Amino acid sequence: MKKISILFAVCISTVVNAQSFSLYRTNASFVPTATITNGNYIYEATAPTTLIETKMRIKNNAAVTQTFNVTRTIVAQTPTLDMSLVPTAQTTYFCFGNNCFTPPVSTPGPSDYTILLASGQTSTTFPLADNTFDNNQPFSIDLEEGASTGSYIVRYKVFNVANANDTIAFFVGYNQSAGLNHNEGIAGISLDLFPNPTNDEATIFVSSTNNLDVKLNITNATGQLIYNKQHKLNVGENTINLDCKNFAAGIYFVMLGSDKNTQTKKLVISK
16 A cells, blocks of 8 residues: 555644644654654655655654644645556655555544554654554655656645644645745745635745845735734745634735835635
8 A cells, every 4th residue: 555645734823832742854764853843844856756755753742642643735736646556657645654545545534544652752663563553653755756757735734633733734845946936026035825725724935035024914805904913034934824714715915025025925715
């Protein structure tokens, strides 16, 4: 069987609730090399007919045993990611330990691909067992490239099964070397939104060549200001998470910058 990862969107608000677990990106031996937090964007490059593995580990920071799960959403795909595991077609999937899941899997069942961790335990082992023996497993996010390279963005959400708000959501971009398809606007800044359209959450990705103080304004289609907040940008990639659940369906305009020089991106909310 193959691996499949599914992740739920990131966009909770710029204030993130503390998680009861930690998430790490690792090397090939599953030794942690970086901590993953809400809204992180992981860059990967592909080559024709190659397998790209992004390996991860989870650590349970709570005082009790907890169960974790993963969901995945494909945000962008050029060409379309094939979900039938055609050998020469591009596809993405994920594995927990030795248990791998085919791309059509999109919603975790009560005992499907979960990781059970005791207090203070970090996922690390590979039991040769079925899904009912999935304790303490790391997982890998895989993409098999087709005959030619494409451009893809996939978002994942790792979450505590007992608490839907206890989550870490992040994006994996393949062949997105500049980060995203940026709009030109303020000198030294580029921005984009994912997912777009969205129905409840969205993430603003901002790349900056300087440390900057900027304004984030969101207006509806009639020009009414519905969101206004100051943000600090650091050099490099930045993320701003938006909770859009209270936005009515429609078209909105996301504006980032200063009074004299503002970059605008359209956001569509669908309910």
